[in-house]
Amino acid sequence: MPDILNLVLLIFQVVILLYFILINGTYTFFTLVSLKDVKRHSVMVTSQNIKNILSGIFYKPLSIIVPAYNEEATIVANVRSLLALHYPEFEVIIVNDGSKDRTLDRLINEFRLIRIDKPLRIVLAHQPITGHYLSLDYPQLTVIQKENGGKADALNAGINASNFPLFCCIDADSLLENDALLRASRLFVEDREVIATGGIVMVLNGCRVQEGTVTEVRTPKKSLECFQAVEYIRGFLSGRTSWNFLGSLLIISGAFGIFRKDMVMAINGYRKTVGEDMDIVVRLHRHCKDNRIKYKIVFVPDPVCWTQVPNDLNSLLKQRNRWHRGLIDCLWVNRVMFLNPVYGTVGVFGYPYFLFVEALGPLVEFTGYLSFIVFYLFGVISRDFALLFFVIALLWGMWINIGSILLDNLLYRRYKGIGDIIKLCLYGLIEFLGYRQLIVMERLLATFQFWKKGWGKIKRQEIPSEPGR
Amino acid sequence: MPHGYHLIDPYLLKRILIGIIYFMSASVVCLFVSVIVHKAYTESMENLINKIKATYIPMISRKLIDDSYELRRPARKVETEAVADILIDMLASISGDMEKQLKRLASGLGIVEHYRKMAGSKASTRRFVAMEKLGFLRLPELKPFYHEVLRTEGNSGVIARTVLALSLIADSEEDIRAINDVVKNPLFMSSKFTEYLYTNVIKSFRNHTLEDTFVGLLARIETAPDIPVLVKRDIIEACGSEALYQARGVIIHFFDTFRDLPEMKIACIRALGKLGGEEACVIIKSCLGDGDWRVRAVDAKNAHLCPDDIAARLAESLHDENYYVRINTAISLSRLGHAGIEMLQKASNSGDRFTRDVSQYILRDMEIRA
Structure with a gap:
């Protein structure tokens, strides 16, 4: 009997070890792959190339859709930032999704909105629209007031109201860099197969904002926000660039993505779920593969969207809980793609990775932590081995984080000060000492709450915008 | 490791793990130093470039x-x-x-x-x-x-x-041929890119006052069997974008030749809409009842360029089954002046709900914009 128990314990440890190697190995591989791809991209997209778009006809007009729910703290700065974007032809559609605060009032006062009953062509289903407003000062600004139905519902209403062939969805607590739209939409006119693109999302907290535009990039002040800044750099720059390189990009951040409207309409728009950003991309893959449509879904690493990350633990945990539930829901709804060669690399690599590494990851990781402690306490593993293994795990995590920061710095140099870079590196070094375990615990909890549909109330902060000089 | 089973000798494993730790520690330190050194280097390079500029x-x-001024070669x-x-x-x-x-x-x-x-x-x-x-x-x-x-x-x-x-x-037939050889590949870039190339070509021909030469080449492209129709369409779009008035006749000819292809019809109507003229109105009037709603929608959008006797005909399009045709028609009517506004006011009391809504919306929009 003890022999069998020992064998089981050994197998268990080997599984955990292999899993640990798989996760860290994948991230290491991603960092190396991204280096090549991002470098190529940054060399090829010159500022003259971007300026050229502004002066010519080489663009497709687009509609920016901003779903807003109780966003009175951030909505005005957000709309101001959108109206200041450099793009030859665009409209901004704010969909006020039944906010209970003063979101609509603030918009009406700030942008001199006038109510108008515009007939809409309802192609995608959504909750009833109760008001349609135009701005007296900005002809390209439209506000739609509707009954609450969630973010996906609001986006569907925005798509119905949009006039252009491309639409960009952005969150109401985010700001776009002035030329972000030019950079992200460029691919739609350079490649006929592109149906969706997403840009990099970075942490706004700590940055200096003037009239809705980020003028100075600084690291956040709070530790919680700094950890998230490191996570965002790692997740976007290494993770998404690599999936893009492998042709299996499954997520375009809800904070900033551009889509071809006809394709999104063909799949009946957004599905009501808490992870609508991943869901729409997975269903687009599925639709195109099912109908043998040649397509590309692309991550573009240089257009930047600045987003406010939660600055209190409660909001952060709620956000991560929602993300994880969204992930599980999306994978479940599209389970037909799992290891299905019909769906190409998405079905064979992308989907299984997201299932085993992202969705089930917290479960395995938590089991690993727990068993490590239990085995150690019961003397199943030696103290030396436990310590050595722990140090390796820590160092590998640090390597990945610093590698991502180096990658970001190699190519974009967004953080100008050396002090900021050192601060980020230090947070990259200590992320694995507590912060990561906290997030793993919340995601584990979310794994067992996957049926829940609620978003959880997240505390919003006002974007501290200074007047321009 | 469990005491009973060992996949690897514990002493050796320990040595390996220590080796890995040394390697990883060194590599983390190297990365950290690289980040700092690179940061300092790139910032100094940026300063240098700014200084050179x-x-x-x-x-x-x-x-x-002053042309005699000696400029130092970089x-x-x-x-x-x-x-x-x-x-x-x-x-x-x-x-x-x-x-x-x-x-x-x-x-x-x-x-x-x-x-x-x-x-x-x-x-x-x-x-x-x-x-x-x-x-x-x-x-x-x-x-x-x-x-x-x-x-x-x-x-x-x-x-x-x-x-x-x-x-x-570009300023010659040889250049156009070289460009067409590339853009005729159906997988090359996009229609918008082809249109963009041709707007450049037109500008270049115009700079050399060779518009008529370009129009002559355009007439030959119309019948060229090796150039896909969609490329021809993109060239027509470019003529419209660049307001190449000399091409009006050829565009009308394209419209007649490809009247079975909605995409080409749309491109011709759009281009003629930008170029104007009586011939454009003849075509616009003829397409208001087209079988394809996309043609009708584009046509309705450009209808305001015609004399206001088109208002009565447009009023019928306000009852079109397609949303875009109705809304574009209403916009055109609002731009037609008195005759158009009169039609919209009449339609705003129509028994047809769709016609009524769209007319009321455009009238209200005009009121706000005024």
């Missing part, structure tokens, strides 16, 4: 005024590329004699030589950048070089930059 901008400006790569950027930025907003002077400078300062050398690189990204920079310089003497690159290059990105460079200086 700050030195050269007044020197180049002086050279433009010695290092970083200097050459910084000066190239200055010239490209200046060229984007300068024309006439100064443009010619700047182009001469590009050759004289070794910039063309630098990028031509770069265009021979094995790395496709370097070739891409070289062709893009050369293209922005718009140097007619590089035309044979571009033709040569198009014959030999295999990378689609570099081909796109080369064909773009050629489009900026």
Whole structure:
């Protein structure tokens, strides 16, 4: 009997070890792959190339859709930032999704909105629209007031109201860099197969904002926000660039993505779920593969969207809980793609990775932590081995984080000060000492709450915008 | 490890793990140092480039005024590329004699030589950048070089930059043929890119006062069997975007030839809408009842260009089954002046809910905008 128990314990440890190697190995591989791809991209997209778009006809007009729910703290700065974007032809559609605060009032006062009953062509289903407003000062600004139905519902209403062939969805607590739209939409006119693109999302907290535009990039002040800044750099720059390189990009951040409207309409728009950003991309893959449509879904690493990350633990945990539930829901709804060669690399690599590494990851990781402690306490593993293994795990995590920061710095140099870079590196070094375990615990909890549909109330902060000089 | 089973000798395992720790520690420290050193290096490079630009901008400006002024030839790569950027930025907003002077400078300062050398690189990204920079310089003497690159290059990105460079200086049938050879590939770039290339071509022909030559070539393209219809459509769109009035007759001919293809009809109506004229109105009137709603929608959008006797005919389109046709019709009516507004006011009391809603909306919109 003890022999069998020992064998089981050994197998268990080997599984955990292999899993640990798989996760860290994948991230290491991603960092190396991204280096090549991002470098190529940054060399090829010159500022003259971007300026050229502004002066010519080489663009497709687009509609920016901003779903807003109780966003009175951030909505005005957000709309101001959108109206200041450099793009030859665009409209901004704010969909006020039944906010209970003063979101609509603030918009009406700030942008001199006038109510108008515009007939809409309802192609995608959504909750009833109760008001349609135009701005007296900005002809390209439209506000739609509707009954609450969630973010996906609001986006569907925005798509119905949009006039252009491309639409960009952005969150109401985010700001776009002035030329972000030019950079992200460029691919739609350079490649006929592109149906969706997403840009990099970075942490706004700590940055200096003037009239809705980020003028100075600084690291956040709070530790919680700094950890998230490191996570965002790692997740976007290494993770998404690599999936893009492998042709299996499954997520375009809800904070900033551009889509071809006809394709999104063909799949009946957004599905009501808490992870609508991943869901729409997975269903687009599925639709195109099912109908043998040649397509590309692309991550573009240089257009930047600045987003406010939660600055209190409660909001952060709620956000991560929602993300994880969204992930599980999306994978479940599209389970037909799992290891299905019909769906190409998405079905064979992308989907299984997201299932085993992202969705089930917290479960395995938590089991690993727990068993490590239990085995150690019961003397199943030696103290030396436990310590050595722990140090390796820590160092590998640090390597990945610093590698991502180096990658970001190699190519974009967004953080100008050396002090900021050192601060980020230090947070990259200590992320694995507590912060990561906290997030793993919340995601584990979310794994067992996957049926829940609620978003959880997240505390919003006002974007501290200074007047321009 | 459990006491009973060992996959590997514990002593050896310990040694391996310690080795890994040493390696990883060293590598984390190296990465950390690299981040800091690189940061310092890139910031100093940025300062250097700014300094070079700050030195050269007044020197180049002086050279433009005083041709006898001796301009120092950039010695290092970083200097050459910084000066190239200055010239490209200046060229984007300068024309006439100064443009010619700047182009001469590009050759004289070794910039063309630098990028031509770069265009021979094995790395496709370097070739891409070289062709893009050369293209922005718009140097007619590089035309044979571009033709040569198009014959030999295999990378689609570099081909796109080369064909773009050629489009900026195109002035002959040979250039058009070379461009068409690239864009006729159905997988090449996008329709918008083809349209963009042709807007450049038209501008270039116009700069050489060769509009009529271009129109002659356009007439030949109409019947060219090897050029796909969709490329022909993109060229027509470009004629509209560039307001090439001389092409009006040929566009009408295209419309007659391809009247079975909605895409071509739409392109012709759009282009004629931008060019105007009586012939455009004849076509617009004839398409208001087209079987394809996309044609009707584009047609309705341009209908306001016709005399206001079209208002009565447009009032019928307000009852169209398609949303876009109705809304475009209402917008056109609102731009037709008194006759159109009268029709909208009448329709705003219509028994047809869709017609009523759209008319009321446009009238209200006019009121707000006023």
